[in-house]
């Protein structure tokens with residue numbers, strides 16, 4: 854083995870290392886992309902779920918809440934709220950806002966129709982069934 858560390862050795866380590874990690878990155882990206890259709894169960898996307906998502910967007914729920922970790926930290930995570938509370942609670946909760954409970958953060962009244970409330974629940978149910986590799990680890994979100 855040579856005693857000296859030559860320029861060409863340094864170059865080989867640089868290019869070899871870069872190539873190795875580029876290939877690793879591409880491999881992991883392909884693997885994730887292949888898994889996604891199974892994890893997000895897109896085959897269960899109904900018109901009702903899409904309406905719920907639309908209501909979620911236009912009413913800026915994400916301005917206060919997180920959903921699967923994305924959003925604002927003012928109010929609870931809602932990605933798993935369906936598993937935590939169930940559909941009946943969610944409807945009753947949204948209908949009865951604001952609570953006016955002293956010292957608690959408040960959520961506005963959105964005046965949703967029954968159809969819109971059902972769509973919101975359908976969207977939150979669909980979201981709770983996305984395979985998130987068990988995130989968040991805590992049922993309280």
Ligand code: HEC
Pocket residue numbers: 908909912913914915916917918927928929931934937938943946947952954957958959960961963973
């Ligand atoms: C202005 C901020 C704000 C907005 C916007 C908002 N929320 Fe909330 N929401 C809150 C707060 C604060 C709480 C928790 C209140 C408490 O615990 O007393 C909450 C709680 C909830 C809960 C109950 C969570 C639980 O774990 O029991 C649900 C469901 C919910 N919100 C749904 C929605 C939906 C759906 C929208 C959009 C249509 C929305 N929120 C928009 C502030 C907001």
